[in-house]
Amino acid sequence: MTAKKITGSQALILSLMEEGVDTIFGYPGGAIMPIYDALYDFDKEVKHILTRHEQGAIHGAQGYARVSGKPGIVFATSGPGATNLMTGIADAMIDSTPLVCITGQVASPLLGTDAFQESDIVGMSIPVTKWNYQITTPEEIPEVMAQAFYIATTGRPGPVLIDVTKDAQFGELEYKYEKCKKIRSYVPETSIDPHQIKAAADLINEAKKPLLFVGQGIIISHAEEEVRTFIEKTGIPAAWTLLGLSALPTDHRLNVGMLGMHGNYGPNKLTNEADLIIAVGMRFDDRVTGKVSEYAKKAKIIHIEIDPAEIDKIVKTDVSVLADAKKALKMLIDNVNPNNHENWHNEFKKCDAIENEKVIQKDLYPTKPGLTMGEAVRIASEKTNHDAVLVTDVGQHQMVAQRYFHFKNSRSNVTSGGLGTMGFCLPASMGAQLGAPNRTVIAAVGDGGFQMTIQELGTIAQNKLPVKIMLLNNNFLGMVRQWQQLFFDKRYSFTELHNPDFITIGKGFGIEGHTVDKREDLDASIQKMIDHDGPYLLEIKIEKEDNVFPMVPTGASVSDIILEP
Amino acid sequence: MKEEYILTVYSENHIGLLTRITNVFTRRKTNIDSLTVSESALQGVFKFTIVVHCTDAMAKKLVSQIEKQIDVLKAFYHTNDEMIFQEIALYKVPIEPIYESDKIEQIVRRAGARILEITKDYVVIEKTGHKEDTQALFEELNEFKVMQFIRSGRVALMRDPIERLSEFLKERDAFLTSLD
Ligand SMILES: Cc1ncc(C[n+]2csc(CCOP(=O)(O)OP(=O)(O)O)c2C)c(N)n1
Numbered sequence: 001m002t003a004k005k006i007t008g009s010q011a012l013i014l015s016l017m018e019e020g021v022d023t024i025f026g027y028p029g030g031a032i033m034p035i036y037d038a039l040y041d042f043d044k045e046v047k048h049i050l051t052r053h054e055q056g057a058i059h060g061a062q063g064y065a066r067v068s069g070k071p072g073i074v075f076a077t078s079g080p081g082a083t084n085l086m087t088g089i090a091d092a093m094i095d096s097t098p099l100v101c102i103t104g105q106v107a108s109p110l111l112g113t114d115a116f117q118e119s120d121i122v123g124m125s126i127p128v129t130k131w132n133y134q135i136t137t138p139e140e141i142p143e144v145m146a147q148a149f150y151i152a153t154t155g156r157p158g159p160v161l162i163d164v165t166k167d168a169q170f171g172e173l174e175y176k177y178e179k180c181k182k183i184r185s186y187v188p189e190t191s192i193d194p195h196q197i198k199a200a201a202d203l204i205n206e207a208k209k210p211l212l213f214v215g216q217g218i219i220i221s222h223a224e225e226e227v228r229t230f231i232e233k234t235g236i237p238a239a240w241t242l243l244g245l246s247a248l249p250t251d252h253r254l255n256v257g258m259l260g261m262h263g264n265y266g267p268n269k270l271t272n273e274a275d276l277i278i279a280v281g282m283r284f285d286d287r288v289t290g291k292v293s294e295y296a297k298k299a300k301i302i303h304i305e306i307d308p309a310e311i312d313k314i315v316k317t318d319v320s321v322l323a324d325a326k327k328a329l330k331m332l333i334d335n336v337n338p339n340n341h342e343n344w345h346n347e348f349k350k351c352d353a354i355e356n357e358k359v360i361q362k363d364l365y366p367t368k369p370g371l372t373m374g375e376a377v378r379i380a381s382e383k384t385n386h387d388a389v390l391v392t393d394v395g396q397h398q399m400v401a402q403r404y405f406h407f408k409n410s411r412s413n414v415t416s417g418g419l420g421t422m423g424f425c426l427p428a429s430m431g432a433q434l435g436a437p438n439r440t441v442i443a444a445v446g447d448g449g450f451q452m453t454i455q456e457l458g459t460i461a462q463n464k465l466p467v468k469i470m471l472l473n474n475n476f477l478g479m480v481r482q483w484q485q486l487f488f489d490k491r492y493s494f495t496e497l498h499n500p501d502f503i504t505i506g507k508g509f510g511i512e513g514h515t516v517d518k519r520e521d522l523d524a525s526i527q528k529m530i531d532h533d534g535p536y537l538l539e540i541k542i543e544k545e546d547n548v549f550p551m552v553p554t555g556a557s558v559s560d561i562i563l564e565p
Numbered sequence: 566m567k568e569e570y571i572l573t574v575y576s577e578n579h580i581g582l583l584t585r586i587t588n589v590f591t592r593r594k595t596n597i598d599s600l601t602v603s604e605s606a607l608q609g610v611f612k613f614t615i616v617v618h619c620t621d622a623m624a625k626k627l628v629s630q631i632e633k634q635i636d637v638l639k640a641f642y643h644t645n646d647e648m649i650f651q652e653i654a655l656y657k658v659p660i661e662p663i664y665e666s667d668k669i670e671q672i673v674r675r676a677g678a679r680i681l682e683i684t685k686d687y688v689v690i691e692k693t694g695h696k697e698d699t700q701a702l703f704e705e706l707n708e709f710k711v712m713q714f715i716r717s718g719r720v721a722l723m724r725d726p727i728e729r730l731s732e733f734l735k736e737r738d739a740f741l742t743s744l745d
Contacts, residue, residue, distance in 0.1 A: 126585050127592065131635040134580070151635055182741050185577050186635045189744070309629040 008138030009038035009169040012102065015145035017045060018177045021073050023064055023434050024048045025057035029077025031117060032104030034169035036075070049434065049463060052455035054081050056427035058088025059453070062097050063431025066414045067389055067439075069222075071098040071152050072431065078104045079117030082163070083124070087421055089159045090128040094418030095243060096216060098157035100148050108136040108165040122163050130158030138171035142178070150180035155188025156307040157220060190306070192323045192331060199319045200278070200302045201335035207276035209344045210236045211267070211299075213259060216243035216417075217281010217306060217325045224248070224410045226329035227280070233333060235340035237348055239267035241282045242417040246407040250386070256348045260288040261552045262399040265359075265561060266351030268552060271296050272559040273347070280304045281325045284314040285418065294557035304328045358563040359549050364404065370543030371519060373400040373472050379526045380442055380470060381405045388440040388468075389414065389432050393425030393449035396478040399548045401444045411436075423452030426469070430456065433465045440468065440530065447473040447499050457509040460535045467535050469506075469513075470526075474542040475499060482547045486565060506537040513537030569598070570624040571648050571721050574613040574631055575605060575638040575730050582636050586613060589630045595619050599652070601718035607730065610638065616719050639733050643723065650721035654699035655681070656690045656706050657713040663688060669709060676702045687712060 006014070012035055016024070024046060028036045039048060051057040054076045061072025072092075076082050082103040092099045106115045122134045131151045133144055144162060152160040204210060218227050224247050231238050231248075237256040238248055248255050257264030259271070268290075271277070277299045282288070289295045292314060300318040304325055305311055311320045321328050363374030377400055381388070386406040391414040392398040398415060407413065414432050416424040429443035450471055460467055477495040484492050506513045513536055516525040522540070529538040552561045576582055583602065590597050598616040605612040617624070624642040631640045660683070663669050669688070673680060678692035692702050699716055723729065 122581060123584065126581065127588050132581070182744055183635070184737065184741065185638045187737065187740065191740075307633070309626075309633045311629075313626065313629075 004175060005172050006175050007034065007038065007169065008141050008164070008171050008173060009034040011138065011141040011173055011175045012145060012164065012169070013038045013042055014175060015142055015177055016073065017042070018179065019145075019149045020070070022046055024073045024075055025051060025060040025064070025431065026075030027051060027054050027057055027077070027081060028075070029081045029104065029117070031078035031106060031166055032075060032081070032102070032169075034166065035102065035104065035164070047434070049430070049459060051427065051459045053453065054084030055087055055423065056453055056456040056459060058085045058092070058099070058101065059421075059424050059427035060431035060434075060459075061099055062088060062092055062095075062424075063391060063414050063428030064435040065097050065099060065431075066428075066435075067411050067432045068435035069411065070435070071100050071149065071157075074099060074101040076101070076103050077117070078106055078121070079119045082121035083119055086125065086128065087419075089125055089161065091416050091419040091421045091424065092159040093128045093130065095416065096157050096220065097159065098152040099159040100152050101159060101161045103161060103163045104169070105134065105163045105165045107167040109167075111136075111165065121161065125161050128159070129161050132161040132163070134163040134165070135168050136165045138168050138173040141168065141173065142175060143180075146178060146180035147183060150183065151186065155186075188306070190322050190324070192321065192328060194331070196319055196321045197328070197331045197335060200321060201332060203276055203300055203302060203319060204234060204236070204278065204332070205337045207300075209270075209274045210234070210276040210278065210341070211271065211274040212236050212238040213277060213279040213282050214238050214240040214244040214247050215280060215282025216241070216247075217304075218244060218247040219410055220281065221306070221325040223281075223326035223329050226326055226333065228252070230329050230333050230336070233338050234336050235338075235342075235345075236278070237341070237345060239263070241285070241288055242402060242415060244282060245402060246410050246412040249408050250406040258403060260285070261290070262403065262548050262550065264352075264403070265355035265550050265563060266348040268550070268558040268561040269351055270347060272298065272557065274299045276300050276302070278302045278304070280329065281306070283310045286314075289314065290552045290556055290558040290560075294559075355550065355563065363400070368543075370546070371517065371522060371540060372546055373397050373542055374404050375519075376470065376472060376522065376526070376540050376542075377401045377404040377444065379523055380444075383526055383530050384440045384442065388412070388442045389436055391415070391425050391429040391432050391441060391443045393445040394420045394422045394479075395446040395449060396474075396482060396546070396548050397444050397446045397472040399479075422449035425449060426453045427456045427459070429467045429469070430460050430463070430465045433467050441466075443467050443469045445469065445471055446478060447471065447475065447497055448477045450502070454505070457506060457511055457537075461510040465535055466533070468529050469535070469537045470529070471502060471537060471539045472542050473499065473502070473539055474544050474546065476544060478546075479548075481545070485545070485547070487553075502539050503537065511535050511537050513539065515539040515541065517541035567618055567620055569645055570617055570619065570642050571645065571650065571719065572613070572615040572617065572624070572628060572631070572640060572642045573721070573723075574615065574640040576611050576613065577636040577638070578604075578609060578611045579636045582634070585634045586631055586637070589627060589634075590617070593623065593627060593630075595623060595627065599718035601720050605730070607734070610730070614719055614721050639730060641729065647724055648721040649724060650695070650719050651693050652696055652699060652717050652719050653691065653693045654702070654714065654716040656692075656703065656711050657687050658690065658706055658709050658711055660685065660687050662709040669706070672702070672705050676705070678702060
């Protein structure tokens with residue numbers, strides 16, 4: 001490409017074009033106006049979504065990234081605009097979501113002077129970004145942008161923040177763009193040690209009770225096929241983490257359910273019976289392990305992981321494979337023996353039968369009067385032919401939805417797993433819809449979290465995004481209330497919500513909707529929501545004091561998972 | 566068991582990296598006993614020498630979390646006996662006692678310290694050594710009421726004859742070229 005002189009702002013937008021960006025989420029302001037001005041000429045190439053709050057923009061970008069596999073792009077102005085991104089940046093960091101956030105900054109001579117709308121966003125975001133950088137001269141823009149994309153999307157993906165001073169946006173440069181292919185101090189590629197693969201395969205071939213853990217790493221590295229082939233060859237049962245959900249079809253015969261605090265009975269209980277655990281692309285979050293000192297004591301541990309800092313961080317491994325999940329699984333498949341582990345499977349089936357009788361049937365096909373979250377989720381899953389993208393907020397409904405939604409396709413589950421950010425769902429659902437325009441997107445949200453970013457109904461309406469919002473209203477901060485009931489002697493300290501008329505609010509934003517509170521109307525109501533042409537808000541009035549079970553109480557061992565209070 | 570460890574971090578010279586690195590310690594609630602930063606023998610490569618008191622497992626985790634920072638090339642951790650290390654201390658002592666006896670002079674001589682500057686009010690003494698040595702000299706001089714005292718962060722070199730970073734950089738460059 002030949003060099004030509006353009007402004008820093010134009011260079012920034014052209015850099016985005018070079019990286020194939022088609023969607024940007026953002027909110028303008030003084031310090032980023034030159035960039036917005038440069039964007040004005042690209043309305044055919046790129047869609048900009050003006051949210052109602054910067055938190056909405058970044059969660060939107062996260063939803064987009066998680067379903068599309070492409071990095072999410074966010075624009076925000078300096079000061080309050082930038083600080084409003086912080087929750088989403090932290091969320092993306094812990095959930096390994098690739099983001100490139102561009103923030104405007106005051107002109108470089110003003111840096112550090114407490115200028116109007118100056119905040120040290122680079123300093124503030126250090127602990128929650130994979131990388132960040134402040135651009136103060138226009139010449140830096142192409143190279144830094146290229147690095148930003150490279151860092152955000154390779155290895156263990158994550159959020160990158162680029163802060164651009166106003167004078168760098170206005171200044172001129174000779175523009176030339178080259179995609180970044182390497183950085184001396186950052187090498188995301190690993191060369192797999194064949195000895196480790198051999199050692200892992202030996203353990204797998206010897207194991208009598210092996211269990212595979214499927215984490216989000218499978219989705220990130222596109223290893224869905226390899227996981228399937230691996231378990232089908234070896235007969236090893238597979239359990240998933242919250243973020244690993246949808247990597248393996250829900251009804252696959254070797255899929256034994258969810259790990260962790262509100263996971264399934266079998267995989268939790270039997271983690272402590274297993275003689276081998278093969279963890280792929282997951283990081284032994286404390287919500288998964290429960291009490292670590294009592295965790296998987298009979299098992300040898302194989303950890304396949306791209307991020308070296310995760311290996312031996314929580315659980316000591318016997319064999320660790322520092323690698324991309326897809327490449328490692330491919331090599332493993334060639335080295336393992338066919339098997340079926342039938343007796344071991346029967347142990348899971350026994351657990352399933354117990355959980356089914358004590359919990360699942362009551363949740364999915366309740367007979368008591370109040371509506372349950374479980375039946376709503378089941379019907380929504382059935383009505384979308386198990387083919388929808390599910391976006392959830394944080395709380396009881398999140399756990400119920402994750403437990404009972406069925407999946408056929410990967411990248412169908414968007415939730416805030418590591419940070420547990422209330423307010424995530426509504427904006428993430430619009431991002432998911434933009435990232436997968438031809439799919440049905442269901443946003444399952446609680447009445448608490450809905451009100452944290454409810455203003456994004458405006459963005460959904462303005463952009464005519466056909467998101468199906470399923471508001472599971474129990475008039476409580478349900479998950480906290482559950483803990484108060486179980487562990488604080490039913491002292492419901494500040495968890496009851498007096499809610500507004502949500503449907504009227506939705507209509508005020510131009511979004512159709514209705515409320516359902518009777519079982520006989522539930523099926524038709526969900527059908528109506530799905531069939532509606534455009535966004536729809538369905539408020540489902542749920543039993544007020546329902547609880548999510550099974551549960552591994554905090555501090556307890558996973559084998560002490562309880563099925564009822 | 567907690568022990569003293571020396572962490573050596575090699576990095577690119579980027580603004581903000583010091584915060585990124587120290588933040589790893591903050592998050593792990595580990596105190597930094599001393600920290601020295603300078604350019605290394607390799608042009609453009611900066612070297613952090615960080616002394617911490619922690620368990621072996623923690624030292625390992627700190628290193629892997631530091632290495633995770635994008636602009637860090639490589640980090641190592643060592644026990645004291647794997648390193649040759651020194652700190653420098655400066656002492657400002659009132660001049661009067663020197664006039665009255667030759668005791669200070671004797672102390673300085675015995676400690677292998679040296680006098681940097683003498684004015685009509687005070688004398689500045691310099692000593693290089695391990696913390697115990699510079700501390701011992703402080704105790705001795707303090708008999709004459711040390712007016713000011715400062716000790717630097719530690720500087721350290723590996724005893725190992727192989728320059729591990731050069732080896733590492735050679736391998737890395739070869740790997741990066743193989744990607745082209
Ligand atoms: C931003 C934020 N604040 C507080 C919490 C703590 N928290 C976790 S779940 C929960 C209750 C959620 O209530 P609601 O949105 O109504 O969903 P429900 O549990 O009733 O399904 C709260 C307050 C959180 N996760 N995020």
